[in-house]
Amino acid sequence: MRYAMAIEVNKCVGCADCVVACQTENNVPIGYSRDWIVERVSGTYPDIFLHFESQRCNHCEDTPCVRTCPTGASFIDVGGIVKVTHDECIGCGACIESCPYDARYFHPDGYVDKCTFCDHRVKEGMDPACVSVCPTYCMHFGDLDDPDSDISKLLKKRENFTLLPEAGTAPQIFYLK
Amino acid sequence: MEENILSTTRDIHGLYPHVHIWGYPIAIYLFIGGLAAGILLFATIYYLKGKADEMPFTVKIAPIFTFGLVVIGLLLLVYDLHHKMYVWQLFLTFRIESPMSWGAWTLVVVSIFSLLWPLSYIDDIEAYLHERGWKRLDDITKFIRNMEHKYVIPRFVIITFRKYRTLAAYLMLFFSIILGIYTGILLSAFNAHPLWNNSILGPLFLVSGVSTGSAFVMWLSNNKKERQLMSTIDMALIAVEIFFIIHMMMGMQAGPEAYKQAAHLFLGGEFTVIFWVVFVGFGLVLPFILEVFEHRGFKIHPALPALLVLVGGLLFRIIMVQAGQISEYPL
Ligand code: SF4
Numbered sequence: 220m221r222y223a224m225a226i227e228v229n230k231c232v233g234c235a236d237c238v239v240a241c242q243t244e245n246n247v248p249i250g251y252s253r254d255w256i257v258e259r260v261s262g263t264y265p266d267i268f269l270h271f272e273s274q275r276c277n278h279c280e281d282t283p284c285v286r287t288c289p290t291g292a293s294f295i296d297v298g299g300i301v302k303v304t305h306d307e308c309i310g311c312g313a314c315i316e317s318c319p320y321d322a323r324y325f326h327p328d329g330y331v332d333k334c335t336f337c338d339h340r341v342k343e344g345m346d347p348a349c350v351s352v353c354p355t356y357c358m359h360f361g362d363l364d365d366p367d368s369d370i371s372k373l374l375k376k377r378e379n380f381t382l383l384p385e386a387g388t389a390p391q392i393f394y395l396k
Numbered sequence: 397m398e399e400n401i402l403s404t405t406r407d408i409h410g411l412y413p414h415v416h417i418w419g420y421p422i423a424i425y426l427f428i429g430g431l432a433a434g435i436l437l438f439a440t441i442y443y444l445k446g447k448a449d450e451m452p453f454t455v456k457i458a459p460i461f462t463f464g465l466v467v468i469g470l471l472l473l474v475y476d477l478h479h480k481m482y483v484w485q486l487f488l489t490f491r492i493e494s495p496m497s498w499g500a501w502t503l504v505v506v507s508i509f510s511l512l513w514p515l516s517y518i519d520d521i522e523a524y525l526h527e528r529g530w531k532r533l534d535d536i537t538k539f540i541r542n543m544e545h546k547y548v549i550p551r552f553v554i555i556t557f558r559k560y561r562t563l564a565a566y567l568m569l570f571f572s573i574i575l576g577i578y579t580g581i582l583l584s585a586f587n588a589h590p591l592w593n594n595s596i597l598g599p600l601f602l603v604s605g606v607s608t609g610s611a612f613v614m615w616l617s618n619n620k621k622e623r624q625l626m627s628t629i630d631m632a633l634i635a636v637e638i639f640f641i642i643h644m645m646m647g648m649q650a651g652p653e654a655y656k657q658a659a660h661l662f663l664g665g666e667f668t669v670i671f672w673v674v675f676v677g678f679g680l681v682l683p684f685i686l687e688v689f690e691h692r693g694f695k696i697h698p699a700l701p702a703l704l705v706l707v708g709g710l711l712f713r714i715i716m717v718q719a720g721q722i723s724e725y726p727l
């Protein structure tokens with residue numbers, strides 16, 4: 220199993236419903252967030268392009284955050300979901316320093332927190348909160364190892380990109396052009 | 397032209413606009429690690445060369461400081477944790493892939509060695525303290541002697557250590573090299589920060605650490621020959637350091653965009669003056685020149701170049717820790 224997400228950037232309107240849904244679903248403390256929206260503007264006037272990207276932990280294939288964790292608190296769970304065991308985390312910040320996407324933060328209680336792909340929902344066959352709440356249906360969650368899953372088909376059919384491929388982490392959040 | 401705007405708030409203290417998780421404690425910790433490694437490296441090398449009596453300060457006395465240093469280092473490490481109560485988790489596992497993990501273990505091993513090593517030279521330490529006029533520290537040596545006389549276990553440990561000192565020296569040499577390398581590799585393991593993620597940084601930190609070690613011995617030694625030897629070694633190390641720094645800058649300049657930006661922090665960017673003028677100028681070149689003059693027979697107090705090197709070494713680590721966190725891949 221290899222969980223991944225595909226996000227259609229041209230459908231995203233930047234409403235931030237996914238951000239709020241995550242905060243509610245996962246009890247993210249006020250002032251923090253596990254996912255966020257970036258507005259990307261490119262081109263020169265008058266040919267300007269704009270799209271929105273909903274970003275979060277990329278649940279990378281090659282995880283510097285897990286590698287540098289001294290206690291093993293950061294680990295790769297079933298389906299490639301990168302997680303943190305809170306009571307093994309000493310809060311050293313090594314994983315935060317090693318993530319090129321700034322996907323991790325210190326929870327006010329001291330441990331490191333991040334996106335979990337809502338694995339508690341996924342286990343019950345549901346989509347992550349952000350995916351299921353999106354009003355434009357621009358996010359797709361699924362198993363890449365299953366060739367018949369929606370996400371596998373989408374990625375085969377449509378051109379896509381990942382963030383900072385040059386950082387060498389093999390991100391598993393794909394953005395469909 | 398491309399512009400990226402963060403639309404939703406990520407008001408996460410310490411993360412924006414740059415990851416700023418690590419501050420002075422980590423920089424001082426790295427400095428202490430390098431310094432302790434340097435001191436122990438010289439102590440063991442000269443012991444194994446059979447020069448314990450010719451270079452008494454280097455071999456017998458200096459390691460007593462490393463114990464204090466390493467303990468301060470470990471305390472700083474714990475102080476910097478955000479989840480302090482769980483620090484013991486660090487010592488439940490050993491993860492070879494994580495420099496932070498094997499570094500913490502190395503510090504513990506080194507602290508044990510650097511406690512036992514000077515204890516086995518307690519007579520020489522007492523003599524040194526007397527000569528320096530630090531009589532108030534007598535109580536400590538007396539206390540240690542009492543322990544040794546009264547209790548079996550400390551006596552046994554110290555006697556055994558004396559007996560197998562050569563074996564201990566080899567082990568200590570090994571661990572001090574690991575410690576020195578670790579202080580450099582710790583940062584270069586973080587590939588999210590182009591400035592840190594380069595292969596010169598490890599050797600550079602190692603050389604700089606050993607150089608601070610030699611400066612430390614040069615500063616506090618009461619033996620003229622020893623001081624001169626250390627100053628010669630220090631000059632060579634400073635030369636290597638400058639070579640590594642230039643090499644590192646050139647390597648980053650020739651690299652991809654993110655690496656060029658990292659180099660720019662030092663070549664026109666916000667760290668230019670503090671790095672080149674204060675660190676390279678006053679922390680490397682000036683002490684080098686002073687040492688050259690000293691060798692030529694000019695009267696220069698050995699503490700002056702030594703302190704410049706030590707302060708420079710600390711500043712170098714502060715700069716690298718700060719600048720490294722600013723250097724990021726453009727998302
Ligand atoms: S995005 Fe960051 S935190 Fe998530 S798996 Fe990749 S490196 Fe780790």
Ligand code: SF4
Nearest residue numbers: 288308309311312314
């Ligand atoms: S902060 Fe916690 S999860 Fe992150 S590297 Fe340190 S111990 Fe591991």
